[in-house]
Structure formats: structure tokens, C-alpha cells
Amino acid sequence: MPIRASGRVGRTIFLIATEESGDRLGAALMKVLRQRLGDAVRFEGVGGQSMAREGLTSLFAIQELSIIGFAGVVKQLPKVLRLIRETVGAVMRAQPDILVIIDSPDFTHRVARRVRARDPAIPIVDYVSPSVWAWRPGRARAMRGYIDHVLALLPFEPREYSRLHGPPCSYVGHPLTEQIGTLRPSLEEQKRRDQAPPALLVLPGSRRSEIRHHVKIFGEALGRLQAEGVAFELILPTMPHLTEMVRESVKDWSVTPRIVAGEPEKRAAFRIAHAALAKSGTVTLELALAGVPMITAYRVGAAEAWILRRAIKANSVILANLVLGENVIPEFLQEDCTPEKLVGALHEVLSDSPMRLRQVEAFAGIGDIMSTGNLSPSVRAADIVLATLRKSRGV
Structure with a gap:
């Protein structure tokens, strides 16, 4: 010994x-x-x-x-x-x-x-x-x-x-590299990913403070998107301990999401998703590895925003962008996180726009970049x- x-x-x-x-x-x-x-x-x-x-x-x-x-x-x-x-x-x-x-x-x-x-x-x-x-x-x-x-x-x-x-x-x-198999769709799941109406994920956060900051703005943006005639199936993955808070937070949304709780259920939703509206964080890396085009947003309190605005030096706060080395994912931070701006970007990410196609192409290689x-x-x-x-x- x-x-x-x-x-x-x-x-x-x-x-x-x-x-x-x-x-x-x-x-x-x-x-x-x-x-x-x-x-x-x-x-x-x-x-x-x-x-x-x-x-x-x-x-x-x-x-x-x-x-x-x-x-x-x-x-x-x-x-x-x-x-x-x-x-x-x-x-x-x-x-x-x-x-x-x-x-x-x-x-x-x-x-x-x-x-x-x-x-x-x-x-x-x-x-x-x-x-x-x-x-x-x-x-x-x-x-x-x-x-x-x-x-x-x-x-x-x-x-x-x-x-x-x-x-x-x-x-x-990253531990996510060991879970790529649970993020990538099977042939049947890929068929659902490509079918209409498209499955749209909404991910307001995994912390109570994040949900409070994002839920109203996200709900307004999605309501406007629906009012403009865009059809989609809305799925909101969350964790079991947050389910009741999330359910209460979205009760006034004009479009009702299907709430799924737990990690296996979240991964299943990722595998059929056509696009996502997500808060910035590790979830952007998960979505990229799953091949799901997205738009991202983030809001914090006024005091934190003042500090972060003066401290952040990176060209992007989106982990997937940083790993890829290019800003392929649009980010709407603080005052740019508005229903009007999110709606315009959602139109793009749900259609065969240049922005969506650029993300699909970039995400195809992210697994190799992160390989160990x-x-x-x-x-x-x-x-x-x-x-x-x-x-x-x-x-």
C-alpha cells in the first residue's frame, strides 16, 4: 500500500x-x-x-x-x-x-x-x-x-x-459528450422533428430567479408568434421540483405549453424539437449537441446587469458560440430581450432561413470539436x- x-x-x-x-x-x-x-x-x-x-x-x-x-x-x-x-x-x-x-x-x-x-x-x-x-x-x-x-x-x-x-x-x-446518444434523434424522432407543426422548445431557466425574469417576456413573444399565424407545438422541459412554479407562471400565457419534467423527458423533447427559445447557459450546449437550432435570451436584475455589462469581455455569452468559435446563435440580452425582438428571430429559426441553416451546419461538427x-x-x-x-x- x-x-x-x-x-x-x-x-x-x-x-x-x-x-x-x-x-x-x-x-x-x-x-x-x-x-x-x-x-x-x-x-x-x-x-x-x-x-x-x-x-x-x-x-x-x-x-x-x-x-x-x-x-x-x-x-x-x-x-x-x-x-x-x-x-x-x-x-x-x-x-x-x-x-x-x-x-x-x-x-x-x-x-x-x-x-x-x-x-x-x-x-x-x-x-x-x-x-x-x-x-x-x-x-x-x-x-x-x-x-x-x-x-x-x-x-x-x-x-x-x-x-x-x-x-x-x-x-x-464536458460530461455532455458522454450523453450525445441520448440527445440525437432516432429515425422516427427525426421524422417528427421535420414534421408540421414544428415542435418548439421553450427553456426559461433551471433556477427560480431565471424563470421569474424570463417567463413573462417569453410568454408574450410566443403569444405574438401564434397570433401572427405561425403554428407550432410548444414544449417546456423543466425539473420536477420546479413543475408547480412553472405551471403557475405560464397559466396566463395565450399559448399553453406541454410541460415535461425530469431529465429523460427533457432529452426526449430535445430529440424531436425543430427549434428552441432558450435562456443562455449550459442548455445551449445541450441543444447544439442535439442539433436543435435556437435563439437565446437572458435577463438579470438591474444591479447584476450593471456589474456584468462592465465586466464581461467575451464576444458572446453563449457557450455553444464560444465552443464553435463563431456567433451562429443570436443572443438577446437584457434590454434586447423583448417580445418584439424575440418574435422576429423565432420566425427565422422556425423557417429555412440562412440563420437556421448556418446553425444546422455548425452543429453538425460540434461533437468532433468537443470529443475526448x-x-x-x-x-x-x-x-x-x-x-x-x-x-x-x-x-
């Missing part, structure tokens, strides 16, 4: 994930690490239900950090600072062979900086890059002081870290975590 520098048997890996998406990444990473290290590995840290199933007892429930928006962060700042202190203390007591922080940079990077200051010998890997290419690019250079390696989910990110003089960064792959070959993202991530651990420990 391997011996830690402290003299204890085995390896201790401390992981921190405070959102559901990070929890799923952490669980997949833990599974591969256990396959590689067997019973000689012990996990500690912060995570959700997925990581708990892989054997992690979380320091606290990740729901304690379910804070949305600038106002929410300010209101709960004392609690956030307390949890940061408690997490740093737990890392120091565990004296792990390596610390892996997963997404949630506002929390995890504050922990990482404090850990590095207190014990520079603990190697730190950051799984999921903060959006240094979009805003606050100076963070990349600053990360060199406390991050040993960045595991990127997007293929262009290593190039950006090199440009911004950040720490070593490797593309390990024969290794899954979690395997590639585990390889780098173990290589960083061995390099640091001199084994």
Missing part, C-alpha cells in the same frame, strides 16, 4: 463541490479514483447526494449555499464566510494528499487561497474553470498562486489560460489528479 508523507496508510483526497452539477462531476471522479486506488483511498469534503453515494460524508449540506444573485450573496455573507472558515479548518485537520475544488469559484477559490497560505505543500486541482475568458481575466494569472492544475470542460479554455498566463490547464471533456477520444471526462480528470498528487508527493 502507498504510504502518505504523514506516515498514515493510503491516500486522503479532499473534494469540495457546492452545486448539483459539481456534485455529479465529483461523484464520477471519486468512482474512477476508487477504481485506481482501491481501498487505499479515503474521501473527505463537501458534496451532495451523488458524492454521498460514492462514500463522502459532507461537512455541511450544499443547500446551505443555494444563493442566487448579488443581493442573496450580500444578505448571507456572514454564513458564507463562516462556511469558508469551517471548510478550511476541515482541510487542515484532514491533511489530505490533494485538494480538488469543483466549480463554484466564489466559494471554492476562497477556500483554496486560504489552504495554500496555511499549507503550501497540499496540491490543489480546480475541476471546472471559472469564466476567466468572459470576465475578470486577471483571475487566471492570480490562480497561479494557489492552483496547480485546471481541468477544463470546454476545449478552448487551455488556449485562454496560456494567453492569460494562468496555471497549467488541460481539456478533460476513447477516454471519458472523469477518467481524464482522474489521471491528472493522480499525476498532480504523485508529482507533489514525489512518488
